[in-house]
Amino acid sequence: MKTPTTSILLALLLLPATLGAQNAAKAAKPTADRTYRHASGFFFRYPAAWKTRAVSEGVFVLTPRDADPDGELMLVLGDDAGGLTKASDPRAVRALDQIVRSILPGLTRTGKPEDERRGRSIATTLRWRGKGGNGRPIRAKLRVTILQGRAVGVLLVGDEKRFPLREPKTDAVFASFGFTQPKGDPRVVGTWRYDVSYVSGDFTGASCTYLTLAADGTCRIGGTRLGVGSNAGSGMTDRGGYTAGTWHTQGKTIHLRWKDGSSESWRFYVSADSLLFKNSPRAKKLWKRCR
Numbered sequence: 001m002k003t004p005t006t007s008i009l010l011a012l013l014l015l016p017a018t019l020g021a022q023n024a025a026k027a028a029k030p031t032a033d034r035t036y037r038h039a040s041g042f043f044f045r046y047p048a049a050w051k052t053r054a055v056s057e058g059v060f061v062l063t064p065r066d067a068d069p070d071g072e073l074m075l076v077l078g079d080d081a082g083g084l085t086k087a088s089d090p091r092a093v094r095a096l097d098q099i100v101r102s103i104l105p106g107l108t109r110t111g112k113p114e115d116e117r118r119g120r121s122i123a124t125t126l127r128w129r130g131k132g133g134n135g136r137p138i139r140a141k142l143r144v145t146i147l148q149g150r151a152v153g154v155l156l157v158g159d160e161k162r163f164p165l166r167e168p169k170t171d172a173v174f175a176s177f178g179f180t181q182p183k184g185d186p187r188v189v190g191t192w193r194y195d196v197s198y199v200s201g202d203f204t205g206a207s208c209t210y211l212t213l214a215a216d217g218t219c220r221i222g223g224t225r226l227g228v229g230s231n232a233g234s235g236m237t238d239r240g241g242y243t244a245g246t247w248h249t250q251g252k253t254i255h256l257r258w259k260d261g262s263s264e265s266w267r268f269y270v271s272a273d274s275l276l277f278k279n280s281p282r283a284k285k286l287w288k289r290c291r
Contacts, residue, residue, distance in 0.1 A: 033176070036060070039250045040257070042078065042152065045176035047169065072158030073103075074170055077144075080261040081151040087124035087144035088113035092151065096126060100140060104157060106130040107140055121145050123174075132159070139163045143174045149259075152177055181217045182248035187270045189215045192287035211287060219247040219256060 033045040036052060046052070052062045062074070077099065084092050097109050107130035114125040128140035136159050144153030154174040156166055190213060197206040210223040222242035245258035249268070254277070257263040266277035266285075278284035 037180075039182060039248065039255065040150075041179045041182040041248070042147065042150065043176075043178050043180065044076065044173055046173055072156070072162050072166055074157070074166060075103075075155040076153070076173065077142075077155060078150055078152040081146045081149055082261055083149075084151070085146055086115065086122040087126075087146065087151055087153070088115050088122070092124075092144075093126065096142060096144065096153075100126075100128060100142060100155065104128075104130070104132065104138070104140065106132060107138070107157075118145050121147065132157075141167070141170075143171070145174075145177065147177060148179045182250075184213070184215075184217060184247060185249040185254075185270070186215070188213050188249070188254065188268065188275055191290040192275050193290050194285050194287050210290070213247055217246050217248060218244065220244045221256075221258075 034048050034050075034052075035043055035045050037043040046062055047064070050062045050064045052060055060076075081092075087093070087096065093113055100109075101107055107128040109126060109128050111127055116123050116125075123143055123145045126142045126144070128142075130138060130140075132138045138157055138159050140155065140157040141163075142153055142155045144151055146152075154170045156163065156170040158166060192211045192213070194209045194211065195206065196208075198204070209221065211219065211221045213219045220242040243258050243260065245256055247254060247256050249255070252267055252269075253265055254268045255263065255265045266279055269276040269278065273289040275287040275289070276284065277287070
């Protein structure tokens with residue numbers, strides 16, 4: 001899992017709410033759910049009475065009708081898992097602890113990570129206690145799982161009285177986490193070649209790189225060949241090797257996510273034999289279809 005400074009890729013639900021006895025009872029009643037779907041394929045369900053809005057890339061705020069900015073806090077966090085298979089890995093625990101304490105520095109983690117089976121993955125629960133900004137005692141609970149190479153979880157923070165009132169809701173949000181393969185524009189499916197050439201004095205060079213976009217949403221890039229020449233002679237080298245990943249399109253934007261945790265997004269324009277990636281006049285790549 002990456003450090004806490006890495007941008008959150010999937011979702012972040014912020015639910016501040018202070019509830020009186022009557023409102024708390026209303027909040028505990030079952031309600032119909034809505035489904036939030038991220039362009040990456042990640043989705044979750046949340047109560048229909050709540051509102052949601054995006055505040056930045058991969059960060060979403062959900063607010064119930066009875067929300068109070070001075071009350072409890074609920075977050076859904078997502079980030080690349082960095083090849084980890086469960087959130088109880090000491091590296092993940094350290095990163096998650098820093099995330100929580102960066103939000104609420106008055107908290108201290110208690111107990112050991114608690115693992116439980118969640119389908120084919122492992123769900124990990126971490127807990128904290130401490131004081132909030134107003135000096136009142138608070139509790140925090142974070143449930144995390146690894147889903148399609150991403151660490152996704154729900155954080156609940158609240159005082160001793162209010163914490164139990166929201167816990168069933170956040171547990172239900174966590175239980176609803178899922179993933180469906182995002183759709184891609186079928187016109188870009190295939191293998192593409194990107195050529196670059198350059199000249200400096202009597203020295204010339206050229207390289208080619210291959211990008212394969214498969215119909216099942218997987219992709220790979222690499223197979224780069226580099227040729228150089230000058231008055232002294234010429235040569236060719238094959239750098240070989242490929243990096244695998246996944247891809248999908250969203251409108252006129254193509255998103256590429258690689259196994260090493262890196263990602264890139266491009267505006268794209270496609271014809272029968274050409275695929276142009278272009279984010280600015282200088283940031284562009286013209287791919288030619290191989291097959």
